[in-house]
Amino acid sequence: MAQTRKQKVLQEVQRQRRQRTIVTFTIVAVLIAIIVGVIIFLPHPPQNPVQLPPYLDHCVTSPNPFYHSHPHLVITISGIGQALPVTFETGYDPGCGRVMHTHDSSGIIHVETDQDVSYTLGDWFLIWGHWAGSTTTATFNSTQIFNNEAGPSTGHTLNMTVNGSVDTTPSDFKGGNPADFQNLWIPRDAQTGQDGCTPAPSTGCIPFNIVITYS
Structure with a gap:
């Protein structure tokens, strides 16, 4: 009888662990889906139609220019x-x-x-x-x-x-x-x-x- 109770307790613990694992994975999956959705559907700033070549696409920060x-x-x-x-x-x-x-x-x-x-x-x-x-x-x-x-x-x-x-x-x-x-x-x-x-x-x-x- 004691052995049977131990098995039941062990099975219950394992069941709860599986449930927690499933819940955790579900939460993570939902969060990932939300983040991906925000990235895809959130409005992005429009790209500038005039793209500069590298030698012009440059911000000068030096106080001593060439x-x-x-x-x-x-x-x-x-x-x-x-x-x-x-x-x-x-x-x-x-x-x-x-x-x-x-x-x-x-x-x-x-x-x-x-x-x-x-x-x-x-x-x-x-x-x-x-x-x-x-x-x-x-x-x-x-x-x-x-x-x-x-x-x-x-x-x-x-x-x-x-x-x-x-x-x-x-x-x-x-x-x-x-x-x-x-x-x-x-x-x-x-x-x-x-x-x-x-x-x-x-x-x-x-x-x-x-x-x-x-x-």
Whole structure:
């Protein structure tokens, strides 16, 4: 009789253990299902339509940049001036100081980088488009700016000058073709007014004023 009672007690203990195991696994399975459901169905922030290449997809945090220059950009479309946005600490990437950014709408672009990299005017439009979350804003070449197309079939023209003249020097453009407006190199020693360049060369910083006109 004593042996029978021990067996019954042992069987009851084993039964309770099995029940606890089943309950535990059930709870874990439910929690996993809830977590997976939240991940799948919880709204996610939309992906920026303008994805930056690695050399631009970079936040500058160093207080001592590799170099710092200040080109000036003026854009006029059909007689209307286009203000540059204030991109620093605003827009799609708040708190991220890109290698090219603005602090105000004056047209001064701050090329402030901790990389030994030279940038083009087209790089600025990519960053601008990324900031705005707009592929239209990122569009600039010799036949189109934003959604404004130029060429014989459109009846519109698109011109670009540097310091008052059309730049036809191949070495001033990435790829060597002055017709590719977007490939204009931004000098590391560019300055605008009192906004100079660092480190300043022995010959001093140079004014660098870009004017884009669509008409």
